[in-house]
Amino acid sequence: xxxxxxxxxxxxxxxxxxxxxxxxxxxxxxxxxxxxxxxxxxxxxxxxxxxxxxxxxxxxxxxxxxxxxxxxxxxxxxxxxxxxxx
Numbered sequence: 001x002x003x004x005x006x007x008x009x010x011x012x013x014x015x016x017x018x019x020x021x022x023x024x025x026x027x028x029x030x031x032x033x034x035x036x037x038x039x040x041x042x043x044x045x046x047x048x049x050x051x052x053x054x055x056x057x058x059x060x061x062x063x064x065x066x067x068x069x070x071x072x073x074x075x076x077x078x079x080x081x082x083x084x085x086x
Contacts, residue, residue, distance in 0.1 A: 013040075054080075 001014045013023075021042055029040045064070075 001017070003011045003014065005011055018024075023042060028043050028045050030043045032039050032041075
């Protein structure tokens with residue numbers, strides 16, 4: 001599909017692509033260039049505190065497993081559920 005570069009380096013993605021990827025206003029795209037090819041990849045951005053909490057919980061679970069104790073995945077499940085809602 002052909003698109004036109006506009007003022008302020010803006011372009012409009014074709015509706016068919018937006019629909020097929022399930023994109024909506026406000027979604028983030030990572031844009032990169034390699035060897036003259038421009039690539040756009042949809043990304044999900046999480047607040048830093050969620051990522052920090054997830055890292056802490058994973059480290060806690062690793063320590064529990066290394067100590068050969070039974071892990072409690074309830075906190076991790078709740079954390080992941082919070083990420084899905086963000």
